[in-house]
Amino acid sequence: MKKTIGIIGAGNIGQTVARHLLKAGHPVMLSNSSGPDTLKDIISALGEAASATTVEEAVKANIVLLSLPWSQVPTLTKITDWNNRIVIDATNHFISYAPDFEVQDLGGRASSEVVAELLPGARVVKAFNTIFFKILAADPKVAGGNRVLFISGDDKPAKTEIADIITSIGFAPIDLGSLNEGSKLQQAKGPLATLNLVKM
Numbered sequence: 001m002k003k004t005i006g007i008i009g010a011g012n013i014g015q016t017v018a019r020h021l022l023k024a025g026h027p028v029m030l031s032n033s034s035g036p037d038t039l040k041d042i043i044s045a046l047g048e049a050a051s052a053t054t055v056e057e058a059v060k061a062n063i064v065l066l067s068l069p070w071s072q073v074p075t076l077t078k079i080t081d082w083n084n085r086i087v088i089d090a091t092n093h094f095i096s097y098a099p100d101f102e103v104q105d106l107g108g109r110a111s112s113e114v115v116a117e118l119l120p121g122a123r124v125v126k127a128f129n130t131i132f133f134k135i136l137a138a139d140p141k142v143a144g145g146n147r148v149l150f151i152s153g154d155d156k157p158a159k160t161e162i163a164d165i166i167t168s169i170g171f172a173p174i175d176l177g178s179l180n181e182g183s184k185l186q187q188a189k190g191p192l193a194t195l196n197l198v199k200m
Helices: 012-023 036-046 070-076 111-118 133-137 156-168 179-186
Strands: 005-008 028-031 050-052 063-066 086-089 123-126 145-153 172-175
Touching: 005 012, 012 028, 012 036, 012 133, 028 036, 036 050, 063 156, 070 111, 086 111, 086 156, 111 123, 111 179, 123 156, 123 179, 145 156, 145 179, 156 172
Parallel strands: 005 028, 005 063, 028 050, 063 086, 086 123, 145 172
Antiparallel strands: 123 145
């Protein structure tokens, strides 16, 4: 069954994941903080199964992908009732970019644990955040294998659903466990960040 994915953030990661999802037949609702009118050219390039929506509309999709800047995540807390909604957290907790790429001091918590606190009741799955977008955009089928995407989360059924979607778009999901343990490995500055693996 194809799932409609609401994407919040129309930058490199949001557009790249959207292309993979659309190719596999998953409808996509793309949104950003500037409004649907600013997305016309992107939607035109993505094709018919993509639509430009407000953030308020995108969060009503079956599954919501967060690909917005870390500083904007708190703006989502009261935008909808997050209870039981599956949220893919593709954010990284950067507070500065090139050349420093500083991350926020979270006091030992995983960045996805902070996201889960900001979206009470959401079933958060960390994914799509480790690979540079140009590598993520390439064909996931490499040399007879499939490029790896790490996932982690505390809700097993949610992880299974996201793993199925990742498989459907040609990647190989590897489950790292809980948000507290697994997502720390894959978040920015973690040992698996930027690691590009192929599962044979």
